[in-house]
Amino acid sequence: MSRRAPRASIDPDVRLGWLRRALPLVKAHRVLLITSLTLSFAGLIVQVQIPNLVRIGIDEAIVDKTAQLGTYVWWIVGLALLQGLINFLARLYLLRTAYELEYDLRNIVYSHLARLPFGFYDRVQTGELMSRSGSDIRAVQMYLSFGPSILVQCLIAVVAFGLMLSINVPLAIVAMITMPVIGLLGVSMRKAIFPVSWMIQARLAHLATVVDENIQGVRIVKAFAAEGRQLRQLAESADRIRWAYLQDARIRSRWNPLLDNLPRLGLALVLMVGGYMVIEGSTTVGTIVAFNSYVLMLQPPFRLLGMMIMMGQRASASARRIYDILDTPSDVVDGPDPLDVPLRGDIAFTDVRFAYPNGTVALDGVTLRVRPGETVAVVGGTGSGKSTLGRLLARFYDVTGGRVTLDGHDVRTLALSSLRQQVGIVPDEPFLFSMSIHDNIAYGKPDATRVEVAAAAVAAGADEFIRELPDGYDTVVGERGYTLSGGQRQRVAIARALLVNPPVLVLDDATSAIDVTVEQRIHTSLREQMRGRTTLIVAHRLSTIGLADRVVLMEAGRVIADGTHASLLESEPRYAQVLAASTSLEAPA
Numbered sequence: 001m002s003r004r005a006p007r008a009s010i011d012p013d014v015r016l017g018w019l020r021r022a023l024p025l026v027k028a029h030r031v032l033l034i035t036s037l038t039l040s041f042a043g044l045i046v047q048v049q050i051p052n053l054v055r056i057g058i059d060e061a062i063v064d065k066t067a068q069l070g071t072y073v074w075w076i077v078g079l080a081l082l083q084g085l086i087n088f089l090a091r092l093y094l095l096r097t098a099y100e101l102e103y104d105l106r107n108i109v110y111s112h113l114a115r116l117p118f119g120f121y122d123r124v125q126t127g128e129l130m131s132r133s134g135s136d137i138r139a140v141q142m143y144l145s146f147g148p149s150i151l152v153q154c155l156i157a158v159v160a161f162g163l164m165l166s167i168n169v170p171l172a173i174v175a176m177i178t179m180p181v182i183g184l185l186g187v188s189m190r191k192a193i194f195p196v197s198w199m200i201q202a203r204l205a206h207l208a209t210v211v212d213e214n215i216q217g218v219r220i221v222k223a224f225a226a227e228g229r230q231l232r233q234l235a236e237s238a239d240r241i242r243w244a245y246l247q248d249a250r251i252r253s254r255w256n257p258l259l260d261n262l263p264r265l266g267l268a269l270v271l272m273v274g275g276y277m278v279i280e281g282s283t284t285v286g287t288i289v290a291f292n293s294y295v296l297m298l299q300p301p302f303r304l305l306g307m308m309i310m311m312g313q314r315a316s317a318s319a320r321r322i323y324d325i326l327d328t329p330s331d332v333v334d335g336p337d338p339l340d341v342p343l344r345g346d347i348a349f350t351d352v353r354f355a356y357p358n359g360t361v362a363l364d365g366v367t368l369r370v371r372p373g374e375t376v377a378v379v380g381g382t383g384s385g386k387s388t389l390g391r392l393l394a395r396f397y398d399v400t401g402g403r404v405t406l407d408g409h410d411v412r413t414l415a416l417s418s419l420r421q422q423v424g425i426v427p428d429e430p431f432l433f434s435m436s437i438h439d440n441i442a443y444g445k446p447d448a449t450r451v452e453v454a455a456a457a458v459a460a461g462a463d464e465f466i467r468e469l470p471d472g473y474d475t476v477v478g479e480r481g482y483t484l485s486g487g488q489r490q491r492v493a494i495a496r497a498l499l500v501n502p503p504v505l506v507l508d509d510a511t512s513a514i515d516v517t518v519e520q521r522i523h524t525s526l527r528e529q530m531r532g533r534t535t536l537i538v539a540h541r542l543s544t545i546g547l548a549d550r551v552v553l554m555e556a557g558r559v560i561a562d563g564t565h566a567s568l569l570e571s572e573p574r575y576a577q578v579l580a581a582s583t584s585l586e587a588p589a
């Protein structure tokens with residue numbers, strides 16, 4: 001299957017209504033859509049002919065005996081086959097339109113999600129976002145493709161009414177009398193059901209979150225013997241869904257009998273008025289039979305009208321949420337004429353202030369210089385802003401004040417791809433993809449050879465344990481790499497960063513889960529790896545701090561001391577305090 005780019009996008013003009021904004025997308029598939037609508041209209045024209053043939057057949061071949069019955073039977077069979085064929089094609093094209101639209105919408109939404117800044121993901125819950133965006137895309141797609149088709153089906157009413165008028169005006173009016181009522185009732189029922197079905201959707205999503213958390217957090221649940229509590233939570237959630245479904249059933253059972261029986265009232269009216277007319281001699285038996293068929297044929301489109309209104313409401317709410325995502329600008333983007341230059345790794349933070357999107361001030365005037373090739377350990381209490389330094393350096397976020405420069409270039413002037421290629425970040429809880437260890441390490445350099453990957457793994461102290469795995473480097477790590485221990489994952493992540501060979505390396509507590517003795521062993525190779533590279537190490541352990549030439553002490557978003565480990569120990573009591581706190585956390589007696 002060849003992949004294609006989305007044919008169009010959503011109109012960026014936020015002042016337009018949701019349908020207007022989606023129009024370019026529909027227009028891009030207009031050929032398919034119009035073909036399907038034309039076909040379904042043609043099918044309807046054929047369909048309304050059949051009762052008319054039945055009428056003529058009854059009147060001429062059965063009652064008057066002036067024509068051959070067989071002719072009409074064959075005509076009806078022929079038309080039914082033709083209608084079947086046309087409907088088959090119409091449906092095929094309609095579904096194709098629907099899936100093409102869905103394909104485009106998915107691509108537009110997911111590619112935008114991939115470009116959104118970190119700040120967006122701080123604000124929204126990703127799990128909910130993913131499950132919701134899927135159903136939202138479907139709701140919009142359904143309305144855009146099936147909506148026009150339902151409208152075409154409602155057109156059958158106009159065609160059939162015209163035909164009935166040409167046969168018998170008073171009876172045509174009698175046959176149509178219940179239709180507006182069916183339409184109105186259908187709309188009212190959908191209006192009553194809409195809030196409940198919305199509630200069902202929301203409650204199902206909530207249940208999915210509860211189940212998801214139970215599965216993801218199963219170790220914690222079991223460790224705290226909290227299965228009972230979790231089950232109660234699940235039962236509560238399921239109970240709320242049951243309640244909503246019961247409401248739904250109550251509304252349906254109230255409206256459906258009415259909606260089902262109204263056409264019967266229509267049939268009775270046609271029989272009564274038509275019957276009198278036949279007795280009186282002003283119409284024929286065939287006409288009553290044909291009109292009966294019309295009454296039955298016309299009510300589904302009128303009922304669909306209500307459904308279309310509900311689909312429209314749902315699609316409009318879904319579209320609003322999709323547009324919320326699409327209208328969020330990818331605010332960390334390349335500036336004009338972005339620089340793509342090789343960096344030496346001369347880092348300077350100048351009076352940097354930064355607050356996260358939720359307003360938390362993380363850095364409050366940080367000035368810090370790290371020269372090329374230098375290794376600096378950043379030490380400080382929890383929440384003092386250590387990790388934020390690396391995030392600003394790689395431009396995961398932009399500073400709110402001051403500036404961050406690399407080799408004198410403000411990071412905002414560098415091409416993002418070049419910047420991220422040259423600043424390698426290893427977080428303390430690295431994410432591994434569900435693929436082989438080789439592919440995980442080669443993530444930033446997919447064309448790396450096996451020798452290069454192994455060399456990076458050796459440098460990160462990962463080679464030994466990888467070789468002991470059942471398939472070595474080809475071992476696929478489970479979802480989120482759960483089959484590896486925290487320390488092993490960290491080593492794979494370090495190898496991943498080293499393989500790209502970035503001039504700037506940020507190890508954000510990247511060895512925190514690695515066994516102290518293993519850490520000691522890999523220090524020699526890490527020290528080797530850091531030579532010539534500017535390295536920022538967020539560190540808690542004395543042993544990790546030992547890798548650094550210099551130590552920076554942070555407190556409440558500021559650098560409060562800067563010097564060698566020995567000089568800080570001597571001159572800065574707060575340094576000793578922080579060390580004491582983190583080492584006591586590290587090594588319980």
Ligand SMILES: Nc1ncnc2c1ncn2[C@@H]1O[C@H](COP(=O)(O)OP(=O)(O)OP(=O)(O)O)[C@@H](O)[C@H]1O
Nearest residue numbers: 122356358360361362381382383384385386387388
């Ligand atoms: N994504 C975020 N959204 C909002 N606030 C955040 C976010 N990340 C961090 N913070 C807040 O910013 C402040 C600095 O966080 P940072 O992660 O830089 O601290 P840290 O010194 O690395 O802490 P730790 O040692 O606990 O990892 C903290 O108050 C933290 O709660």
